[in-house]
Amino acid sequence: MMRKNYYRKLAFMGMLLIVLFAFQKYTSREKEDFPKLKFITASTVPLNLDDFNPNDLDAKQWRNLGFSEKQVSTILNYKKIVGGQFSSKEQLKKCYAISAEKFNELESFILLPENGKSKRFEKFGNTEKKEINVSKKFNPDGLSASEWIAMGFSEKQAEAILKYRNYLGGSFVSKEKFRECFIISSENYSKLEPYLLLPAKTPDNFRNSGGQYAIKSSIQYHPFDPNTLDLNGWKALGFSEKQASTIVNYRDRNLRGSFKSLEDIKKCFVISQEKFQELSPYIKLSAIANTVQKQETDFSKMDLNTITFKQLLEFGLDEKSAGSIIGFRRKLGGFVNKQQIMDTYNIDKEMVQKLISTCQLDTSNVAKYTLTDAPEEWLKNHPYFKYSADKIVFYRTSNFTDAKIWKMLKLKPEYEARMKLYIK
Structure with a gap:
């Protein structure tokens, strides 16, 4: 009888533990079942965007790049959190108010290093161990890319120096401003400083005007x-x-x-x-009527890989849709199928569907490569390949075949499928 009671108690305890475990599982799942976060996305960047340093932009200038009031507030607060200055593109990219698509549109115009701590930036930036040679005084405003290279800078460094000079309005203005060029290390600046034909201090009447000095x-x-x-x-x-x-x-x-x-x-x-x-x-605005004569275009003979911005407007697309299509086509190097056009961000899908039903698509001039012979620059700039570019470049140094590289990349099927659109 005692043994029977013992087993009953044991069974009861077991059932109680199972009930408690199930209850705990249910309540913890309820706590973790958060509503999906919806990230703010930004509108299309103006087609004629110029180079800019995000550390120089005020709230109005961020809004002019297509961000909402709330997004601008978030970006400026994030800037304070990281110390009042964005130190790299990678750091800016982490701001959740800037969507991946919006960052991709802005990236090539941002005057910041990729990542101050990465090996990739060390190659590009100021930690490259190369001797800088200068023997006479010079004005850096007049130097070409080849002259910077002859001085000891790499080709990419020379391009970055010229880009920074153009950003300043075509002149370094002073030694102070020259020193701010992020591509020139403190060590190299110390070597160059005695030879610079520039004023030591920046003039008092020097000001920042809309991202350009x-x-x-x-x-x-x-x-x-x-x-x-x-x-x-x-x-x-x-x-x-x-x-x-x-x-x-x-x-x-x-x-x-x-x-x-x-x-x-x-x-x-x-x-x-x-x-x-x-x-x-x-300012005296005249009441100019829009007298631009519409082109008579036969869109049934028009190629979607050569159609212009104006022709897209003529067809009936709004500027946002037309700009998005032209911008995405340029990044891809050309469309391979019409579905890519429908997948473009910020478009009037109804009008675009009508467009692709009317126009032709000629893919004969779209560049295609194998993974083993694709140019490194092409891989790193192409929207479909850029996030796998470093791996591809690394794997093919070991003379792997395309089939082997695909296997080692371990991509999601949908990502691999769209990349293969541009593979021979």
Whole structure:
């Protein structure tokens, strides 16, 4: 009888433990069942975007890049959290308010190192162990890429130095500004500094204007119509050649030939708030009707790999859709099938479906390679290959075949399938 009671108690304890375990499992699962997070995505970047340093942008300039008020607030707060300065593209990419798609659109224009600590950046940047030789005084404003290379910098470093100089408006201005070029190490700057034909200090009247630097001059403002102003006209108002070109392109391409209001001018990201306030009393907008004659295009004979931005507008697409299609096509090197066009971000799918049903698609000029012979630059810039590019380059150094490399990449089937669209 005692043995029977003992087994009953044991069975009861076992059942109790099972019930407790099941209850714990159920409640913990409920706690972990969070609603799906929806990340904020940004709108399309203007087609004529210029190089910029994200550390120089204020709230308005971030909004002009296509971000909402909430996204801009998040980005600026994130900047404070990381110490008040973005140190690399990789760090900026981690800001959750900037979607992967938006970052990819901006990346080539961002004047920051890829990753200050990565081996890849060491090759590109200022830790490359190469002797810098200089024997006479020189003005860095006049040096070409080949002259920087002859001095001891790598080809990529020379390109970055020129890009930084262009960002400053075509001149380093002072030794202080030259020293800020992230591609030149402190050690190399110490070697170069005695030979630099530049003022030691940056002039007091040197200011930042919309991501491009300019020196204030005594500009004589007069009433002007921004819809009739050419490149030289904008330069006469104090803009650099690059800024003037951006304004003209923004007006002619994005706004279809004319500013309709002062707000349109204000939205151009190379025109700072300060500069706009200086100009606004002199702006005389004319009521120019849109008299651009429409082209008569036979879209049934049009190739989707050569169709232009204007022709897409003529077909009936809005600027956002047309810009997205042209931008994505350029990154891919050409479309291989029509579904890729439908998968493009920020498009009017109904109009695009009508477009691809009407137009032809010629893929004969789309570049295709094998994994073993694809150029490294092509792999790293192509949207489908860029995240696997380093692995591919590494694996093929061991003379692996394409089949072996595919096996070692261990990609999801859908990723492998879209990559193979561009493989011979």
